[in-house]
Amino acid sequence: MINKKSWNEFRDNGFLWWINMILHAFGWVIAVKIDDDGNIIDAYPARTNVRGFPEEDNTEGYIKLSKYMNDNAAEILKESQE
Template identity: 55%
Template sequence: MVEEKSWKEFQNSGLIWFINKTLHLFGWAIVLEISDGEIIRAYPARVKFRGFSEDVNTEGYITLSKYLEDNVNELSKEAQE
């Protein structure tokens, strides 16, 4: 199954934070350019960042946990197919 999703949905799920947290280890990130609240461009980039602040991480964990809570049944079903 392949179902295209928007960058906004990916961002709202907390996954962009989670993926960038991992990519920072290698000096990379996925950059989302936002204009008037809309994502207008996304691209990979080399960065000097190595992680996020405690506040950003706390919000990221909350957002990602909520996404998992809301989607656990569907994710479990898909994993067993």
């Protein structure tokens, strides 16, 4: 089963930050273009010389991921057992 989600939801739950942290080790990133309303209107892989994020961004990212895990743990477990 695939349930298409938006780039905004992916970003809001901390997944874009998490994946980009991993990709930074290889000099890659998923870059996004954001409109004036804060919506992601384009996304693409890119090379970067950036390695890591500021502490404030990391703290925010870990909080978003923790909240997602807390809110969705039972469903994720159930899906993995099906």
